[in-house]
Amino acid sequence: ELKVEQNPLFLSMQEEKNYTIYCNYSTTSDRLYWYRQDPGKSLESLFVLLSNGAVKQEGRLMASLDTKARLSTLHITAAVHDLSATYFCAVQNTGNQFYFGTGTSLTVIP
């Protein structure tokens, strides 16, 4: 079974600082997703990464994918309070089944 690991599980960061969330997965996959979940809410799609070297950016978030290393990163630039949420990565296998990471709970403090 495909395993997806995220780290860190919890992240408390000051506003205006930069940080990176890591997502490692165990077997080959060509599709990786990042989602955001606010407390008590559902998941919101952030990025779809399809190929080795793919990089996507939206505002202060940038996601990248290295399929050879089976690693994706979500980089946060100059964090603001609005980014406080739980972030999940998910890997899709060839059978269209999704495997989610454990999630990273991000808290941005003034």
Place this chain on the structure above:
Amino acid sequence: KAGVTQTPRYLIKTRGQQVTLSCSPISGHRSVSWYQQTPGQGLQFLFEYFSETQRNKGNFPGRFSGRQFSNSRSEMNVSTLELGDSALYLCASSHWVRSDTDTQYFGPGTRLTVL
């Protein structure tokens, strides 16, 4: 375009009862997946339906079942409820054409509490 809707939003049941949850996907989406989210186990895949056929199934006991109708609406059923079934059940829909923008869109979830 309306999003994914799930009903009911909250549900309280007792052990041994059964429950049916409903999901209406985004119009035009033919794939519907169900997930269980708990603090201890995180997000776990239950099953996926595409054009009324179960295409994938996660590692859950047979008490968990589902179906999809011709209009792509889906239901999941849990029989003989156990305390450990208390969770947020999320439904997600997608086109599944594997394009570079295709992703799953999640509903608000049904919060099930088993007493």
